[in-house]
Amino acid sequence: MDKTIGIFGGGQLGRMMAQAALPLNIQCTFFEANTDCPAGVLGQVFSSQDEQGLKQFIESADVFSLEFENTPVEDVDVLTQTKALHPPRVALATAQNRLSEKALFDELTIPVAPYRAVDSLESLKKAVAELGLPIVLKTATGGYDGKGQFVLRSEDQIDTAWAEL
Structure with a gap:
């Protein structure tokens, strides 16, 4: 695999994102509370319940994206100190408030x-x-x-x- 995308969330949408990435030779990792999540069959899952999980997740990928809009902005703030997130933080913060x-x-x-x-x-x-x-x-x-x-x-x-x- 050439590149790795880290996805906040490992539910059905994360799984679909990972499935779409496979033909492009892109690997996916996931940051999720439930390590037995649907997307877990397609990539490594880092626990959002583990103190080291976020750090390991950030180290696992080249670029990051979101499965859903309820991703904690605090986690994104840690990530964006060193890595890119698409869509950007401002889009996430806007999407979190109707x-x-x-x-x-x-x-x-x-x-x-x-x-x-x-x-x-x-x-x-x-x-x-x-x-x-x-x-x-x-x-x-x-x-x-x-x-x-x-x-x-x-x-x-x-x-x-x-x-x-």
């Missing part, structure tokens, strides 16, 4: 569905009144694959949705 993403899309004039930032039950009720139903309530951070979301179809769900998220 409001930051929306602000960037607005700035770039990329169309998005109407939205409101809410930080209280009262502001949620105001957003529902302004936008109408149904709406999707999402956490600003930590959500993925439908987690951190609640579809509001009626006003009697507002209190439940706020309590859940």
Whole structure:
């Protein structure tokens, strides 16, 4: 193998990235909490639960990428002191906050569905009144694959949705 890509995450997307790299003669390593992860059959896995795991992972590859947006920015900060990450840290930090993403899309004039930032039950009720139903309530951070979301179809769900998220 000519080059090695280190991938933060070893789930199904990391595995697909590694599969795509094989015909290009590119090896992949992974940084993952679960060392028995789906991508592990295609490359070495360094444990994110091990004190030395990040250091070993950084030493294992030439360039780095991300499987998902919830990669700890602190780990990326250690990595980028000596190695390249694609996409860059600023893209990761933006992707980790849905409001930051929306602000960037607005700035770039990329169309998005109407939205409101809410930080209280009262502001949620105001957003529902302004936008109408149904709406999707999402956490600003930590959500993925439908987690951190609640579809509001009626006003009697507002209190439940706020309590859940």
